[in-house]
Amino acid sequence: QTGDSRAASIPRYVRINTTLWSVDEAIIHFKAKGFTLIEFDSFETSTISKRSFAKDKHIPTLFLFHTNVSFQDEDAYKTGKLILQDKASCFPAFILNPPASKASRVIDATAAPGNKTSHLSALMSNLGTLFAFERDRKRFSTLQAMLGKAKCRNVEPINADFLTVDPMDSKYSTVTHMLLDPSCSGSGIINRLDYLVESEQEADPSGQQLEDRLNKLADFQLMMVKHAMKFPSVQRIVYSTCSIHAIEDEHVVRAALKSEEALAAHFTLARPHEVLPGWKRRGYENEMDNPDDAASLIRCLPGEDATNGFFVSCFVKGSGQRKRKH
Numbered sequence: 620q621t622g623d624s625r626a627a628s629i630p631r632y633v634r635i636n637t638t639l640w641s642v643d644e645a646i647i648h649f650k651a652k653g654f655t656l657i658e659f660d661s662f663e664t665s666t667i668s669k670r671s672f673a674k675d676k677h678i679p680t681l682f683l684f685h686t687n688v689s690f691q692d693e694d695a696y697k698t699g700k701l702i703l704q705d706k707a708s709c710f711p712a713f714i715l716n717p718p719a720s721k722a723s724r725v726i727d728a729t730a731a732p733g734n735k736t737s738h739l740s741a742l743m744s745n746l747g748t749l750f751a752f753e754r755d756r757k758r759f760s761t762l763q764a765m766l767g768k769a770k771c772r773n774v775e776p777i778n779a780d781f782l783t784v785d786p787m788d789s790k791y792s793t794v795t796h797m798l799l800d801p802s803c804s805g806s807g808i809i810n811r812l813d814y815l816v817e818s819e820q821e822a823d824p825s826g827q828q829l830e831d832r833l834n835k836l837a838d839f840q841l842m843m844v845k846h847a848m849k850f851p852s853v854q855r856i857v858y859s860t861c862s863i864h865a866i867e868d869e870h871v872v873r874a875a876l877k878s879e880e881a882l883a884a885h886f887t888l889a890r891p892h893e894v895l896p897g898w899k900r901r902g903y904e905n906e907m908d909n910p911d912d913a914a915s916l917i918r919c920l921p922g923e924d925a926t927n928g929f930f931v932s933c934f935v936k937g938s939g940q941r942k943r944k945h
């Protein structure tokens with residue numbers, strides 16, 4: 620139960636696991652089941668027929684269906700060919716854009732239940748190594764099950780706290796790309812279907828209690844970003860949350876940009892045109908030290924973007940938004 624009518628404005632998103640299936644094979648499959656492929660721009664959630672589907676405009680492996688279409692009993696879902704994942708939750712791996720080569724070394728620092736891990740693995744064409752950390756034992760089991768179902772062959776799941784990993788450990792010192800999708804307030808979630816397991820926390824009531832909690836979460840989130848920046852070969856770090864609160868989003872990014880770790884390794888934000896250029900809604904200018912930085916940040920607003928609320932940032936070493944004055 621979502622208790623939120625805005626949830627009805629979110630299509631049923633289905634991501635094709637390209638490890639097992641191609642987008643064209645999926646289209647043939649859906650058509651054979653009686654669905655009609657329509658243009659993305661004609662897909663209007665309130666009026667769409669239950670028999671229509673569309674290919675997403677921003678994520679090439681994602682399809683949109685009527686909100687009430689269920690895939691739980693579909694073989695393609697049970698065998699891992701289809702992954703039920705909200706559109707915004709597909710942005711981080713897509714923006715990280717990890718290389719697909721035998722030499723690729725990538726970390727997913729906060730992996731369970733593994734939707735983004737399986738997306739990263741598919742983007743890497745199952746090549747190289749994707750280290751997937753998860754500190755919670757129970758959620759780690761869920762991650763392992765998900766990786767098995769999605770047939771991810773290049774993932775090494777590790778039941779450990781990412782903050783305890785030594786960046787200079789030779790196993791990880793060659794990692795070039797990192798995804799950080801840490802615990803957050805979950806305040807952006809209006810359609811809990813896709814996030815029942817993905818987000819491990821319930822949103823809090825408002826008031827001082829909420830503010831205290833957000834500040835604590837932000838301290839932890841910042842610690843994670845700063846730790847990621849210490850890995851000597853890392854070139855690109857995506858930090859994301861399913862929170863709509865600037866405290867966990869722009870404020871964490873702004874503090875990370877000013878941190879010793881960022882200054883030492885010359886991290887800046889990726890330029891706006893490198894971060895999902897077709898997506899209009901960007902970060903809040905008034906929450907950043909440099910308002911121009913907001914154009915490099917992605918926001919999704921529940922009820923307005925046909926997704927849950929979400930935030931994505933991308934730090935790059937060396938050649939990003941601009942050099943900062945120390």
Ligand code: SAM
Binds near residue numbers: 733735779801817818
């Ligand atoms: N990326 C996941 C996905 O798309 O399926 C969702 C991640 S969820 C928002 C955050 C996860 O990070 C939780 O499972 C939590 O247990 C884990 N976590 C939090 N702090 C961690 C840490 N320091 N090291 C490793 N995992 C951590």
